[in-house]
Structures are given as C-alpha cells and as structure tokens.
Amino acid sequence: MVVRNQNESQQPGQCSDGSQGQDKEEVEGPENRLRILFIDAYDSFSNNIIALLSECLDTTANPYSIKSIKINDREFFKKSRHAFHEYLANSFDAVVVGPGPGNPTKPSDVGIIRYLWSLSDERTLPVLGICLGFQCMCIAAGAGIRHLRKPRHGQITEVVHSNKSIFAGVGEIKATQYHSLHVGLDHDIQIKKEVKVNSDLWEPSDEFPLLEPLAWDSSDKPNGAVLMAAKLRGRPFWGVQYHPESICTNAEGKKIIDNWLREAKAWLRQNRPKGKAQAVRTGVSSPTSWKRAAPNDVSEDQGHAKKQQSGVDGNGMPLHKDTGRFSILGLVDEKTIKLHYYMSERRVVVTRGSEDDIIMEHTEVDFWSLLADFKSRFVADGGDDNVPFWGGCFMTVNYEACLETIGVNATEQEIKPRANQLTQPDITVVVILRSVVIDHQYKKVFVQSITPGDQKWLRRTGNKLKESMEVSEAKFERYYMRDMTGGRSTWNYGRVSTEEPQEEDYKGKVRQCQAYIQSGDSYELCLTDQTVVHVPQAGNVVAKDWQLYENLQKQNPAPFGAYVHLGAKGTGLTIISSSPERFFNWSRSGKCQFRPIKGTMRKTAGTTRRDADEFFQSVKERAELLMITDLMRHDLQGVLSDTAGAGTVKVPKVFHIEEHQTVYQQMSVITGNLRGTGKTGIDVLRASLPPGSMTGAPKKRSCELLQQIEGYRARGLYSGILGHFDVGGGGDFSVVIRTAVKWDEDTTMEEPRRPGCAPVAMGKWRIGAGGAVTALSTPKDEFEEMVVKRNSVLHPMLNLLQ
Ligand SMILES: C=C(O[C@@H]1C=C(C(=O)O)C=C[C@H]1O)C(=O)O
Ligand SMILES: NC(=O)CC[C@H](N)C(=O)O
Structure with missing residues (x-):
C-alpha cells in the first residue's frame, strides 16, 4: 500500500x-x-x-x-x-x-x-x-x-x-x-x-x-x-x-x-454528495542506535599502495571514476560472526568461526526485519568520510531469496533441487570488524578495525602491507597477497571441462519470451542460462582460485570486481566477480542511487566509441534501458513515496554509454535522498529486489514467466546482489553478473581416466549469463550477446586453466 x-x-x-x-x-x-x-x-x-x-x-x-x-x-x-x-x-x-x-x-x-x-x-x-x-x-x-x-x-x-x-x-x-x-x-x-x-x-x-x-x-x-x-x-x-x-x-x-x-x-x-469517510495516514519511525566505536586509520601510504585492483588502469587509476575508486578487503578469521538465511525453512543460523560453532538459530523468521534490527544496533562514527567502508557487514543475496521478497516462489517440486539446498544458504551476512580499504585515486591505504583496543593488529597489518608492496619509484603498482598464492604464478589444473547452453535451445527460449511479450504478459524479459566449468580441486585450492580472480581482473577489469572466500563446512563459498553494474548505493548522508545497465554492444578489433554511440541510438537498445529506468524509479518511489524523500527521485543520467574491456554498455542513474525520511538503505534494498535489470518488466509477472522458461533451475547467486553496508550508515551493492561462483559442497568425485589412479575431486564454477529480450530482439543476436558476456569470465578462466 x-x-x-x-x-x-x-x-x-x-x-x-x-x-x-x-x-x-x-x-x-x-x-x-x-x-x-x-x-x-x-x-x-x-x-x-x-x-x-x-x-x-x-x-x-x-x-x-x-x-x-x-x-x-x-x-x-x-x-x-x-x-x-x-x-x-x-x-x-x-x-x-x-x-x-x-x-x-x-x-x-x-x-x-x-x-x-x-x-x-x-x-x-x-x-x-x-x-x-x-x-x-x-x-x-x-x-x-x-x-x-x-x-x-x-x-x-x-x-x-x-x-x-x-x-x-x-x-x-x-x-x-x-x-x-x-x-x-x-x-x-x-x-x-x-x-x-x-x-x-x-x-x-x-x-x-x-x-x-x-x-x-x-x-x-x-x-x-x-x-x-x-x-x-x-x-x-x-x-x-x-x-x-x-x-x-x-x-x-x-x-x-x-x-x-x-x-x-x-x-x-x-x-457528488458530500463524502463521509476518513482518509488514511501513515507514520514514519527513525532508526535507533546504541553502539558507538571509532574506526582507526593506522596506515596511510601516499603513492605506493597496491592490491587486487578492481578495474584500474596501468597507472593504478580507476577505469571508472564514479564507481571504481576504492578496493575493499574484509578480513575473515576464526572469530568471524556470520548469519546464514535458508529460505526453504525461513531459518537464520548465526555462527562464529567454523560453521560448527552455532551461536543462535531461529526458524520462521522474517530475515529482512531481523537484518534491519541488527544493523540499527551496529553503528559507529568518527571515521574518515572519504572512506566508504569503516567496517560493518558483507552480504550476498541469491536470486531465489530476491524472488522471495516479491512473493515469487515456485513450488518445491518445480525448483530443480540445487545440490545441497539445505546447506547452501540463500543469504550470507559476514560481520567485518577488520578491513583494509584502498583509495586508488589518491593512492592511500586505510587499515581499520572497529574492535576496541585492536592497536596491535592495526600496527602489524599496516607494517605487513607496507612490506608486501612492490614499490617502483613514482608508480602505483600491483602487489600480490603473497600469503595466499604462496608466490606461485603457474599451476597445473589438470583436466578441465565445460557444460554450455546449446544455441538452438537458447534461441527457442528467446522465442518463448517473445510470445509472452506479444501476448501482453511482459514488456521485457531478462533471459539467462548457465555454463559450468569443471575444475579439479587438488593442491592449494584457495591459492589457485585467488589466481583465477587475479587473472579475471587483469583480462576483464570492472568497477565492481570482487573476490570472496568463505571457507567452512557446508557453506564454503568462493566468488570471483568482474561485475560492471552497481545495483544500489547509499551514502552516510542518505544520498542513494541505482545504476542499471541495459544494452550491450560487443567490442571487436577496431570498434570505436563512435560506433557505440551509433549502435545505442537504436530504438531497441533505448527501449530496453528506458523500461528498466522507469522500473527502478518505481522501486525507489515505492520506499520514498510516503515520506519527505518522495520528490527527490531523479534521473540525472539516461542512455549513458560506458566502455568496458569486452563490451560497451548503456546505463542510467536514478537517485534519491533518504535523509529525514526514516528509511534506510536496507529498506530500499528489500523493496527493490531482484534487480530489475535481471528480471525485465513488469517485475513480478516477468519473474514468474522466467522461472518457467528457464526450466525452474535456480539462478543461485548469479542475478542476486553482493556488497557491504558499513557501521557509519552507508552501503554499496553490485549485481552479480560476469561472475563465477563455486560452492565447496558442489564438488563431486569423478572416476580417474587411467585405471588404478585415485578418483578426482571436481569443483564446479557456475557462470550465469543472459540478456534482455524484447519484441525487437532476434534469437540469434540474443544468443551471441549471452555468449559474449559469458566469455568475458569464461575465457580468462580457461586461459589460465587449460
Ligand atoms: C544478464 C546479464 O547482464 C544484464 C543484462 C544486460 C543487457 O541486457 O544488455 C546488461 C547488463 C546486465 O543488467 C549478464 O551479464 O549475464
Ligand atoms: N502497460 C500496460 O498496461 C500494458 C497493458 C497490456 N498488458 C498490453 O500489453 O497491452
């Protein structure tokens, strides 16, 4: 209402x-x-x-x-x-x-x-x-x-x-x-x-x-x-x-x-004769807070900070100034608190360190209310306002949990069982007390802790980081997290294979989408499919995965790159992401923005910016983005419309073209202001999932149709969101695209090729990819677009693996 x-x-x-x-x-x-x-x-x-x-x-x-x-x-x-x-x-x-x-x-x-x-x-x-x-x-x-x-x-x-x-x-x-x-x-x-x-x-x-x-x-x-x-x-x-x-x-x-x-x-x-009834009123409430702590900056290194840069150029400057300025590392150790949400039972499990150490468990909970409550108690101030993360939480929400927020739940029989559905959480929140933030633009490193009295760690980490930087005189260069890769730069990955969407099958699905568009059931449908890469899990798996990420960043740099490793029994998860798309960001002062991308042009040798300008003039490409821009305005209005923030929803950029490594993309920016509304960034997140750019419009009906067209296969983390919110009140989430995801429990044992050898543990990297289908799409172009996006992740992986 x-x-x-x-x-x-x-x-x-x-x-x-x-x-x-x-x-x-x-x-x-x-x-x-x-x-x-x-x-x-x-x-x-x-x-x-x-x-x-x-x-x-x-x-x-x-x-x-x-x-x-x-x-x-x-x-x-x-x-x-x-x-x-x-x-x-x-x-x-x-x-x-x-x-x-x-x-x-x-x-x-x-x-x-x-x-x-x-x-x-x-x-x-x-x-x-x-x-x-x-x-x-x-x-x-x-x-x-x-x-x-x-x-x-x-x-x-x-x-x-x-x-x-x-x-x-x-x-x-x-x-x-x-x-x-x-x-x-x-x-x-x-x-x-x-x-x-x-x-x-x-x-x-x-x-x-x-x-x-x-x-x-x-x-x-x-x-x-x-x-x-x-x-x-x-x-x-x-x-x-x-x-x-x-x-x-x-x-x-x-x-x-x-x-x-x-x-x-x-x-x-x-x-009209005189009316009789009462009009309706709503109230707004303000969040409360009880905990205050000051993050500490212990290390500022002018000129030589380096890390797994997410989308930076040869001089270490961000490729995308608006979005790619910072890299954020959240540290996870044996005391780290995690919240896991399992949708099928609406169960929240809170663990410390190892997943065996359960400190709280509830069923039949409303996850988002619980999160809002948790977040409102977990606040701090006094940090550097230029640093977007002082400490707080890292969070991933998979697509199915996004669907739950709009009441789209296919029946259990319809959803093809994901491997270990009960052990892979749909939402994970990791409490980050210690973090390192790198400002690529001003070349500074911030080592931070929101645990009181953590001076020793701050000093030690600051010193260690200074040491591990490979400094060249005037330049901002890369450094490697030596403790993770063990200094190795090449690995033998053994046999690797892929399972890929079939062209005719995908084109058939595009046609199904278009039939629903023709009948008036949808205006645009974001069709997706999945490619699986089977990789042997032998040796130092964490170090190898890290290297896959480094290579992905090198070959397909993106402003929302992310490496996540949450190793634990049942919930062991690794994500390597090179997402170009911000979902939602809000600043500590309440300014917020969506940044949807829609419209993709493949870059080939000789493609120029002018070609892209021409390509994105087309009615088809503009229509695709316009629909999602209007949809996201609606999502934000939905939260702000009964508050003083209602009039603040604006579209400062539309049909804007961004250049990435393998594609040009068209995007828009939708902004609003939460200040004084009593609403938080989490309220907007909850009300705006799943990301409209991954569903199409109108959202609910389109999601129902897509579940059916995609054969009720779970999209998992792909199409969901990934990001952080901090104790100072800000947050930033990307759309999980151009990303490979691997769950430890998805690993299967395969028979050896040669008799007498031991069975091989094969891990599965899952890479989702797709694109928006409209009445103006052609099945062939849609298939190619999906392949181009998928390959922006698959090729850097295979380059290293094979
Ligand atoms: C579906 C994907 O991307 C989404 C679809 C896009 C499009 O239709 O042009 C562009 C960016 C994303 O919102 C993907 O990368 O797999
Ligand atoms: N935007 C709408 O209300 C669409 C109405 C109707 N479903 C049609 O496609 O014509």
Missing part, C-alpha cells in the same frame, strides 16, 4: 487552471481532502504514476490522500462487487486504474478493476485508466481488444489529440508506450476508410457510440491507427493508452493528469 498525505496546514496556492484557491470548495471528503484510490495491477511503473499525481496535486490548494490497493486485494477480490462499491462510495472521491501485465479480458489479470464500470449512478466517481486500465474501460464500453502487429514497449512516438477534455490546452505530445494490445473501435481510421475531415477523428464509431476518441497514434504503418485516449460518454471516465509518468514522455504528455484532476473536481462539484 502506498499512501501520500498532504498536511491540512498547507498554504492555499494557485490552482492548475489558474484560479486562486477556488478548488477549496470542490473537495468533498470530511476533512476537505481529495481522496484518490489507485488500483495497482502489479505493474512496475505504478509508483511513478502515484508520484506524478502527487506532484500535480501539490500545486493545487487542496489536501489530498492517495491509497493504493492491488487488483486481487483480499478484502474485495473474493468478496463481492457490492463490497467494493460500498468501499469506494464511503472512502474515495476518484479512482486511477494503473497499467499492468496480461489481457484486460482475463479476470485474473484485472481482478477488481472489472467491478468499477458497473457503479450505480449515485455512486459513480471520476476514473482515469492508464494503459491496462484504459483498455479495461474500453472493453466495458463494448470495444474489442486486438494484438498490435508490433508491440510498443519503451518506444516513444508523437500522438495527435483532439485538444479537448483532458487534452485541452495540451501541445505536441511525445508519448512513451508500453503495450502489446490495443483497442479496436472499428473506427473509420482503423478500418482504413478515408477520414475526410480532421474532426471525424474525434467522433465515436457507429459501433461504439459511447467511446469518444481523444488521441491517436498512426506513426507505425503495420499497426495502423492506434487509439491513444478516450472518454466514456455519460460517465466521468477517461483513459490513456500511453504512459504519462514515463521519464521519456514529454511535459505536454504529462499535462493530462492536471487536466483530469480539473475535470474530476468539476464533475465532483456538480454531482
């Missing part, structure tokens, strides 16, 4: 129609509030619509409230139309029906929306339908629903309109569309009869005299004329097919919200 309230104390201001304070008398609720119900069809743009409504309402004199309920709201879905009508009459003055996946003729896709159109005259109230909501309104008036020849997801076109009703005074509209279906009116312009005068466009068709067209889009020949907006005659119902709230719809396209509010209020003034 999302509620946005405005204080009654707000000063009267200018109304959207230019009149001073006149709206004051228009409002009907007992508190003189305009009470709006938003019906959410599980879309990934709903919160953007609510934010736009709030923005428009903020410029009027009236207090207001917006309440959001789902199409299958338990109160009404199973009960009756009558109960819903009662509820509307008692509690609301107007309704906005949102967009969503599926087909408006299918009861399960529209739920209670279908009750709306049969409101009695006395109870009727103004309605605005958007996309799916608009289609529902039109079929209630008898119109048909057709499939577009070419679906229009994330595409922006010019729309012609009547300049009347909710389009009065509106200029040239550039409208973002997200639909596969459209309304068939059998209007002359749709059945290719000549339309003699322009005004004929705005006359209802003979078949559907109640539906008055207000806007058309004829920009695409195969689709013909597509109805973009209409008004239901005799009722205060309006609707638009395009998405006024999208970041790429122009200001004129958004004006219809102001106009609808004006029309709705005018209608209420004339028709």
